[in-house]
Amino acid sequence: MTVPNFLDKLTGKKDAVEKTFLALVLSDHRVQAAVWKVVGTQTEIVSLGTPVEWDGDVATTNELIQAVDATISSATEGFDLEPDEIVLGLANAWVDSNGIKQSKKDLIKSICRELSLKPIGYVVIADTIVKYLKMQEGTPPTSILIQVDRRSVTLSLVELGGIKYTVSVGSSDDISSDVAEALSNLPPDASLPSRFILVSAMENTSDLVQALTAFDWQKSFSFLHTPKIEALPKDVELHATAVAGCSEVAASRGFSLESNDQGPTVESSRATKHQQVKEENPTAADFGFHPSSAKELSETLKTSHSTSVANDHLDDAPPDNEEDLNGSLDDTADLGDQDEQENLIQDKKRSPLKFNLPTLPTIRLNLKPQLPHMPKFSLGGSNRIIYVLIALVLVTVSAFAAYYYIPQASVSITFQAKPITESINITLKDGATAVDPDTSIIPATYTTKEITGQDEVAVTGTKTVGDPSVGEVTIYNRTSLPKTLLKGTALSANSLKFTLDSDVTIASKSAGADYVDVPGKANVKITASAFGSAGNLKSGTEFTIASFTKDSFVAKNDAALSGGTSQEVTVVSESDKAALLKSLKTKLSAELKNSLLPDQSSGENFYVLEDDIKIIEEKYSSKVGDPATNLSADVTLSMGLLTYNQNDIQQLVKNTIETSVPSGYMRTEIPPSVTLRDTKTLEGGDVAAAADVTLYVVPTLETSEIIEAIKGKKYIEASTFLSSIPSVVGSQITLSPNLPSRLSSLPHNADRITVKIMTTK
8 A cells, every 4th residue: 555655644744753553452352452554555563462351241441441551551562652543443242233332332432531542443343354355365255254262252154245144152162063053043044155264363273273174064054065264363353453444544644545466365474563464445444444533433433333434524633632532422322313403404495396387378269159140042053162161160169179178087196205204212111001201101001922833943963872782791700709790780891881681699619620729600691881883892802890800700701792783863952942942932923023013093003022932832743862853843932012002102203203394295195104123121021112203205296287287298298297207106197088099198178187196105
């Protein structure tokens, strides 16, 4: 990236010290900083700070500030002038669809205030890594991005450079099991690319790659090929964050960045210092960068983290004091209203729809002409000409009268209605009897509804089944006392375990010829403790009996043991049962929602309490541990409902929404709709939600003006004119009498044309 006069633009001096910046990666378990700068055509990491762990679940804000201070101090050690402008790389858990979560926003505000930092902007780590890979490889990547830290594993399914699904699971000592669990939580129809990209700043990535490579992914999941597993350098998060920040700094200071043709690849090794990253004309928005100069920080934090933000609207300089930064963070709640008010002002400035109507000459006809008294003439001579002329006049007048008064037209025009939405925070409260405008409480009634459904999943558990080895052994007693061994006494040989099939008594040893002791002996059946052919021991194998030494008791088989077999079969696992039940709950909850449509006449509507679902009855096709290929279930669920009247909600916003209808528009006959979002079940079963009330408007039109504009026009000309009216999505013209289209035209008499206005969402 070529930066003409970079130092001059930053400092105003040609020989000034190069400008440096900070990059800071923040997650719930780790923070790490780096110092970076732009040198020539490249982004250069000057130094890396030590990663510092912290516990986002229990640690205080001060502990987080101390951790950030520690990693920044280690990154800036030895600097005469420590940088204070910073780019933030945020973990997925720190953002949601509305941008940075409010709790995390407060943490960032505290960090910047206490450590005197000036935020340039932020990126979401997963997003910017994907964009970073696209910059390296030249094409949008399709892969499975795996981010690993000490406490969690986050899996992102990337398709053509975009993150389609993200799943997080708790981490264990087995990375393959963690990734398998995350893959199982993806939608069943998700297409799995055969490429894993591993990112971890705290773990040994070579060990993780080795463990993932050893796992049979094709056996458990629908991969077309064995996945290729690659690991990015430990500092890739900081590099990607710095590259995004570099693009933004360049744009905000009025100079461009040029890229070289080559850049580092995934497989290339990277030094921990003086790392150089090259890009091909990337912008800050290409990396999912969200600028945060004093005014725009608040606006950016409010927008979705997946939306690229143009980098040409930054202020000339970052905030110079704490007050500016605090204000930008505190005022975010009002920005949405300001945007809506600005749009409202623009809507109100729109003038009503007007038509330039053609001016037609007025034709006045005397349809009952008074003919002069005609004397009787003969048809001969010159009188014949007079009669012919009179007949022609009568026929012409009659034809024109018929042309003007007989034709009629019926015109239907369909407009695309424009929605206008007002939002209000409400609480659906069971037992309330009336709407409370001060607290926005809406009366609701709690009920339950039972719903039954069926579903089936493929099982994933495995189990070894088979038969144990059996045979007969001879037990030798080398002691001077007889011995009885009970059924089930353990024997072992070659680390294999066996048990006696019955009780057996062995006589004591006796004296033989030449005073040689002869051990007592007895035969007994034995059975292997485990399945498998390993227990089919050959003849002459010695067995140790219980804890006795072979000097006291020993056993030997005269014939080989046989019958041992084993095989691995698919069985129902606990996770299969849990996955099926979860799928059924989701399916039945959706079916219930679709069946409970609002009553437009009474305004009655329903809200399904997804946290209030109880299992009434459940029947499974197999038990856990049973061999099977599929597991099906019939489940009856009881789901909690809150019944409310959406007219109550409309009443709360009536005054506001009526005044928001733009000038030149009018309400349609389409009933207003109410949609609940951001719902949260409160203690006691009440529900807090944001209610969006939407009504529909169309441009104000005078049908008389439309009639004047189309009367007398050919059919095709009138249809073209109607289609040109703003917001018209369809029209139909019915003429009587019905003539061929080339002869058809609308009546010249406006009284013979009727216009019907219809609307659609």
